[in-house]
Amino acid sequence: MYLKYFILTVVLLFGLTTFAQDFNEIKDKEIELVGYSEEDLEVINKNIYTFLGDDFDSLDLDFFTHPRTLSAMLIGLVTSEEQPTYGLLYDQFLEMKRMPHYPKLKRKYGIGIKLMQRTADFANWEEDKALIMELELEPDVFDSLRAYIKEHSSTSEKYETVLVGFSEQQEKQKLAARKKEIGELDNLLAVSSLFNETELLAQSKLENKPIMLYFTGYACVNCRRIEHSTLLDPDIATLLMNEFIFVPLFVDDNSELALEDQKKVYVGERAMDLRSIGDKHHHYQVSRFQTSSQPYFVVLNGENEILEIADYSTSSIEDYLLFLQNSLDAFYKK
Numbered sequence: 001m002y003l004k005y006f007i008l009t010v011v012l013l014f015g016l017t018t019f020a021q022d023f024n025e026i027k028d029k030e031i032e033l034v035g036y037s038e039e040d041l042e043v044i045n046k047n048i049y050t051f052l053g054d055d056f057d058s059l060d061l062d063f064f065t066h067p068r069t070l071s072a073m074l075i076g077l078v079t080s081e082e083q084p085t086y087g088l089l090y091d092q093f094l095e096m097k098r099m100p101h102y103p104k105l106k107r108k109y110g111i112g113i114k115l116m117q118r119t120a121d122f123a124n125w126e127e128d129k130a131l132i133m134e135l136e137l138e139p140d141v142f143d144s145l146r147a148y149i150k151e152h153s154s155t156s157e158k159y160e161t162v163l164v165g166f167s168e169q170q171e172k173q174k175l176a177a178r179k180k181e182i183g184e185l186d187n188l189l190a191v192s193s194l195f196n197e198t199e200l201l202a203q204s205k206l207e208n209k210p211i212m213l214y215f216t217g218y219a220c221v222n223c224r225r226i227e228h229s230t231l232l233d234p235d236i237a238t239l240l241m242n243e244f245i246f247v248p249l250f251v252d253d254n255s256e257l258a259l260e261d262q263k264k265v266y267v268g269e270r271a272m273d274l275r276s277i278g279d280k281h282h283h284y285q286v287s288r289f290q291t292s293s294q295p296y297f298v299v300l301n302g303e304n305e306i307l308e309i310a311d312y313s314t315s316s317i318e319d320y321l322l323f324l325q326n327s328l329d330a331f332y333k334k
Helices: 002-007 037-049 058-064 067-078 087-096 102-116 122-132 138-149 159-188 196-207 220-231 235-241 279-291 317-332
Strands: 211-216 245-250 263-267 270-274 296-300 306-311
Touching: 002 245, 037 058, 037 087, 058 067, 058 087, 058 102, 102 122, 102 159, 102 317, 122 138, 138 159, 159 235, 159 245, 196 211, 196 245, 196 296, 220 235, 220 317, 235 317, 245 279, 263 279, 263 296, 270 279, 279 296, 296 317
Parallel strands: 211 245
Antiparallel strands: 211 296, 263 270, 296 306
């Protein structure tokens, strides 16, 4: 995350002697935030460097004028009721600098700048590694980076250039993995199999993952809609395939049950004949969750406790992601 943050945008560095203008001269000046050009942005950055003094050093201002950071700050000014001025922007910078996590962000930003200016020569890996480790990359990303630098070692090109290629490689690999996960989920959504509660509960305990039961049907129009618009979204598919034991239960699967499993059951006073896989799934849904509608999602833990439930009303990507996150939070709190 931090590596991508440093290599995909341009670090705006300005010499300290370039700007002689005093902050007091511009603190009440309004900031025009609509339709500004690159030249306007350069003026904004020039004015920001008048903040240099007791409150901000040059690394602070390098960090705050980073495009991503500055954009967030300017958006905050736009949404405030007050007219945006450099004085208000100064106060926003101060507020952010006082946040507990800021010193760590600033330190990593400085490390990133140092690293970007070094040549990506694998002969210097041990020295570079000390800087890279301070960025606290995930172990698999760190190992991939080491292998990439070894393969693309250069005595002339800097990390700022070489790591663009590494980032592109990571994105391609991530995209390929997501396509694979979407394909696997798509295959699951097309196949019906008999629900075995005992085996799934044991699997949940063994893998330490929640169970996601998806009551669906071959003839369910709303099921197809939520699958294509929501479940196969890359972020959702990744969560379903990696963080859950995902089990589609088709309530209209006409595959015949084994003779010993065929029987008459009751839900209250209502009799049901279990002859097919679909009959058994439908009975399980009605008898335990008191509903016969599809699509219907139930999250269970290894103790067979219900953690979360959702239906077709949770069909937007945002709502479904929240449902998944709440399910995971509930599972790991148990």
